[in-house]
Amino acid sequence: MAFGVLAVQAAGVAEAESRATARAMATVHYIDFDDRGNPELFYLDWSDGRNSHQTMIQADSERFVQGSVLPIRYDPAEPGGLVFPAEHEDVPPPGDMLRRAPFVVAGVYGLGLVLVLARFLLNWHAAAAAETRWQVRPLVLTYRRRGVRWFSPYLELIPERGARPYYQRVHWDPAFDERAGGMKAQVRVGGWPFRRAVVITGDGTRLWPAARLRRRTPRGWQRSDRPLGQPYWHGPSRVLVASIAGVTASGLLRLDALVYLVPVLALLVGLVCLMWGWYGGQPLYRSPDYPPGVEPRPGPPQNPRGSSPRRGRRKKTPPQNR
Structure with missing residues (x-):
């Protein structure tokens, strides 16, 4: 399903680029940097002759600074749509990651299919x-x-x-x-x-x-x-899945890449479940504080006064006259 969604979106980006025949000059008015201080997002201001527009592109190029000017291409029938760089090759066009995503998905799951098939053949050989x-x-x-x-x-x-x-x-x-x-x-x-x-x-x-x-x-x-009792969850840790999904969603929302949100989250959850099954598919049991199925052993009985039960009785000293 994720592959189909990404493939349709990638085809839409390719079609938009084929219609981007009009040119304009865009000015970099703001640059967003990542945690390491490298440029990550460029905000461009440009005009199609009638209206002003603002476009965000993602690139790691240090070639541009605030105030730089670069030529862009856009669809004259839809100026508010996707914008593509006209000359600079070090600036990726919008949707560049999206167009490569179907091939990445096919490669990852293709490799997973090969590994699963190899495991099946090895297990079948051992069963004989x-x-x-x-x-x-x-x-x-x-x-x-x-x-x-x-x-x-x-x-x-x-x-x-x-x-x-x-x-x-x-x-x-x-x-x-x-x-x-x-x-x-x-x-x-x-x-x-x-x-x-x-x-x-x-x-x-x-x-x-x-x-x-x-x-x-x-x-x-x-x-x-082994744990005792019945498992309460047959699947990977829900906390792990929720954490990965939350971090990914926050990153995509920061990039305004809502188009990626649903297919990318589906892919990540699928990969986590695949890895859980690949390593044996161990379910979860209700024993977080001790090894599964192992209860704490009771300690030796304690003396109410705090002394050890093996300690000998103290000798009484005779009273002294004062």
Whole structure:
């Protein structure tokens, strides 16, 4: 849908440029700078001979200063429409980003489709391997960075008693919550170079890999037991989605680029959901203060007076005569 919306808008910009045959001279009356002090927005004043107009263009060129004059092109039948630079190549025309957006969207989602297809083929190859019976324990790995906490479902696979375990990130399934304590399961391990493990539970549920089979957990990630109870949200963090959407919307509104708002927000939300599913699709549980499913252990009983219960009784000193 976003690709179709952007493609229609890009076609409209191309048509407007083909009709921009009249020329005029525009004066830069104000320049807006970004956080690094580089020019970002140029506000132009110009006239079509009958009415005065003001146009904003986006460019990072340092060639122009306040008061500079540059030639522009516009549609004589619609002077209030889009304005295009007539000569200066370092000033992008209005809609330049919009005309490239459909190709960017097609490239990003095309790459995502290729990655998904590659994962499917690797998982299908692993599912065709011979079965072995291993001990399987569901886990959840967490990673915290800059106030954002990421979750990913994992399986700890132990070939035999005392053997070094393997770790396999998988796509979440309700079977995790039913067997949080561990189980014996059939495991099919694919060959090199992209080794993966497909786990088949007792009721026939297949837990599909979301990454390669590892000998240790990823660096910086903390492992915890599986959560207890039912998840309350099957999707990426709503706070994360709202934050990304809010920052993007504020930036687009600052640029007066309302035409981008709906398709760009749709693309960002789609990409966040795609990444959430790519890393396993771990739902959220109601346990924010402790690792999922782990309750705080009660401490030792405290003496009402504040002394340790293991402390010996104090000897009484005999009273002294005064």
